[in-house]
Amino acid sequence: MSVNRPDGVEALPKTGIDVPGAxxxxxxxxxxxARLEWWLADGGDPAAxxxxxxxxxxxxxxxxxxxxxxxPHGTCGAALFLSAAAGARAAGGAVGAPSPVPAxxxxxxxxxxxxxxxxxPVRPRPGGWWLGPWRDSWTPAAHAQAVAAVRAAIGRGDVYQVNVVGHAAAGYAGDPLPALARLAALPGARYGGTLSGLGWAIGCASPETLVAVEHGRLVTRPIKGTRPATPAGRRELLASAKERAEHVMxxxxxxxxxxxxxxxxxxxVDELFAVRRWCDLWQAESTVSAVPADGLGLAALLRAVxxxxxxTGAPKLAALDEIAALEPVGRGAGMGALGWVGPGRVDLGLTIRTAAADADRLHVWAGGGITWGSDPAAEVAEAAAKAAPVRxxxxA
Structure with a gap:
């Protein structure tokens, strides 16, 4: 665990802040x-x-x-990132395979x-930008086999739904920050922005609210259900009994x-199965809200959501067990939380449509929810469609 106190960061040059939700x-x-950086190996409860x-x-x-x-003159607030593995640790679930981005x-x-x-203004480092070919951590056949394994688990009654996620990486040369910052311009990127540290950076184009505090209420906006952003795709999404059942679950x-x-x-439930657009995809989104319990703190909220x-899936802890058994590569920056917290303000996006950089590679993640009615080939195609605009x- 590393902590930078004010005397360690005051001398750093001031740069523009592009954190989602700021x-x-x-x-x-x-x-x-001030800055806190923590890894699973450090131990303890990340929420606390x-x-x-x-x-x-x-x-x-x-x-x-x-x-x-x-x-407006004192402490403004803070950027907050929590990986999916850290969230699983806080919830008492399986954390899954090691991250492909250990930095x-x-x-x-x-x-x-x-x-x-x-x-x-932030100036990119001199030199050009080159991105090599993407290499997936599993083949389409392996992804389809994972879908089939989830269907078998559903058939046994172990789970009702599990989200399975794939990973890909590509070598790069040049400054990755401008490339990651471009993701914020993708249509529907409600949580577009970046966060970076020594040897790592995250770029986010997420449309999904994990949790926010709005007008005195806790709000989450889960997204489930995807089709191509065409008139026919919209009609198909609205008519799909499989997608609606997955979403309602x-x-x-x-x-x-x-x-x-x-x-x-x-x-x-303030809104159910509203169809909205992200890039070239229609997605179904609902809004769920509640009044926070008296004395609710950030740590308890993070453990809950x-x-x-x-x-993940349903039930959540059982779904985490399936994910840990099936996914060969950890979720890294994907499927976690990223956003802003401050006095009277919480606004955290779910890090779907998110990329990360380490010293020499870019990383992306994409997947989808698997139910008994899922078709393995269709699920593989859906994950590819979600990753394509980011890649x-x-x-560019």
Whole structure:
């Protein structure tokens, strides 16, 4: 575990902050004040560590239902990243295979204050950009076999649904940050932005809200169900009994997750199976909300919602066991949480449509939810369709 205190970061040059969820009015003059980086091997509860570290540096999130005001001159808030493996650890589930990006921490919390003057624009490092061929961690046949294995587990009654995810990596030369930053421009990237550290960087184009605090309510917006963004694709998605059943199953899971940390009787589904567009795909999204229980803190909230239900399955802990047995490569930056937390503010996206860079490779992840009605070939094709816009923009 590494912690940078203010005296260790004050001398760093000020650069623009592009963290998903950061207050737009503050982005131009944010400066890093403190940083926590934690890996699974460090031990401990990442949810508790995040809340304790943030509180120690001026971001008290011990009671999310308590009104709080943003201080435009003091501590602004913090970027927060939690890997899927860290979320599984916090939830008491299987953490899965080792990450293909060992330089990337499993928990990152970066506290920001306000600078007196706007930060200078970020300039890419000199030199060109080259991205090599993508190499998948499993073949289409192996992916299809994993789908078949999930269907067998469903047939035995072990699970109802499991999300399986594949990984691919490509070598690169040049500065990866501009390439990762381009992902924010993808249509529907509600959580577009970047976060970086020594030897690693994340670029996100996620459309999915893992959890937010909005108008005094906890909100999650699970996405399940995908079709090509054509008129026929939209009609097919709306008419698909398989996709609707898969979607409703995850909505029920998210209702249960929020109920664990909500005021009794306050959980509701505000919107069900709304079809929205991300790049060249239609996706079905619902909105579930609840009033936070008295005294609910960030750590308890993270334990309740991480890893996200739409990228694990139902029941969640049983799905994590299946994922750990089937996926040959860890999820790294994918299927975790990334966003902003601050006084009176939580806004964390689920890191789907997300890429990571280490010293010499870019990494992407994509997958889908498997039910008894899933067709292995169709699931392989769906994962490829989700990854294609990310891969293309990284190569641009």
């Amino acid at each position: 207050p737009p009015e503050c982005r131009g003059r944010l400066v890093e004040r 560590l995040a809340q304790e570290f943030l509180a120690a540096h001026g971001v008290d999130l011990s009671d999310l239902g308590r009104p709080a005001a943003h201080d 990337l921490p499993d928990l990152v919390a970066v506290v920001y204050g306000h600078a007196d003057a706007p930060a200078p 995850i909505v029920d899971l998210e209702r249960n997750d929020l109920a664990r940390v909500a005021r009794t009787g306050s959980v509701r 991480c890893p996200g239900g739409s990228v 293309a923009l990284l190569a």
